[in-house]
Amino acid sequence: MHTVHIITRLIVGGAQENTLHTVDDQHHLFGDRVTLLTGPGLGPEGSLEDRAQQRGLDVRLIPQFRRAIHPWHDWFSYRAIVKLLREIKPDIVHTHSSKAGILGRLTAYRLGIPSVHTIHGAAFHVGQHPAAHRLYQWLERRAAKWTDRYISVADAMTEQYVAAGIANREKFVTISSGFNVEPFLHPQKSAEEVRREWGIEPQQVVIGKVGRLFPLKGHEFVIRAAPELCTRFPHVRFLFVGDGILREQFQKEIAELGLADKFIFTGLVRPEKVAELLQAMDIVVHTSLWEGLARVLPQALIAGKPVVSYDVDGAKEVVIPGETGFLAPPESIEPLVQHLGRLVLEPTLRAALGREGRARFTDQFRHETMTRRIREVYAEVLAKRQG
Secondary structure (H helix, E strand, C coil), X not given: CEEEXXXXXXXXXXXXXXXXXXXXXXXXXXXXXXXXXXXXXXXXCCECHHHHHHCCCEEEECCCCCCCCCHHHHHHHHHHHHHHHHHHCCCEEEEECHHHHHHHHHXXXXXXXXXXXXXXXXXXXXXXXXXXXXXXXXXXXXXXXXXXXXXXXXXXXXXXXXXXXXCCHHHEEXXXXXXXXHHHHCCCCCHHHHHHHCCCCCCCEEEEEECCCCCCCCHHHHHHHHHHHHHHCCCEEEEEEECCCCHHHHHHHHHHCCCHHHEEEXXXXXXXXXXXXXXXXXXXXXXXXXXCCCCHHHHHHHCCCCEEEECCCCHHHXXXXXXXXXXXXXXXXXXXXXXXXXXXXXXXXXXXXXXXXXXXXXXXXXHHHHHXXXXXXHHHHHHHHHC
């Protein structure tokens, strides 16, 4: 097959890692001709561009392609995509992220190229300005006419798009967002070694959160739950993996609570370090208010760690209450404290939930499984077009 993938920027993030795995697998495992069109990997999250180059992938950078809406830059990006698709002449276009999804599918439609779009997280979501929310819904309804098939990373994404009248259910298929599971199954460092590196004592119970320190990621709810947890369990420590614009604000709030010695901030880490840092955790907490299906949830479970998550989007598809973890209502504090407190008290329960999560989800979230299923979708789309 000859495929072009389009994504707005190649930063360190779930959608970007998903896309890069797909491109890499298509090229190296399946022998496809595949090209990735993207904008600069700008932002405090870090960039995946060097990884793509090291893997010898065909990456074409569009300098004007940026996340923020900017009519002038967007027009130049659209023209660049048109030029590149005419030059490359792919069999199929696969788009990722909101802006890339709109511009990429429009271009493919006008050039008569079939397109597939992956919904990593709904373009319209909680926390948006109402006008932006309505605009993205309108744009997605327009783009549905240009889309041959949707891939949802979780059933919840399909439900949201169908409920919003974007497209009929038959147009969607769910394919879990895959990653390299081996580092989570067979870490290079032991939990004890990682904990020593970060100054964590053997008797301390570590509650970890992985995610950018940005709005909607929900770190503030963990901070609000911390005083009661630390009062009840003085041996609890919190490990925040990631960096972002809210770091100084969070550190100031924690200091004002007198809990600075209870929190560890790792700063920006490479994706491959996440598996290592999960080893240092006893419990993984996820309090984001908007995600398709956060990769850290299956990653934590495959690493054998129980998860306490807010019940948003696709979380309930892997966090099974009482079996792999616990769910709490979004923005709630007391239920969060109760679930985390129970797991702090019960190491046997932590181990049982982690074992069940590993058994259930390891094969489902292998990136090879994801890419094979995506290529099957391509084949169906191309066969339907030819028919």
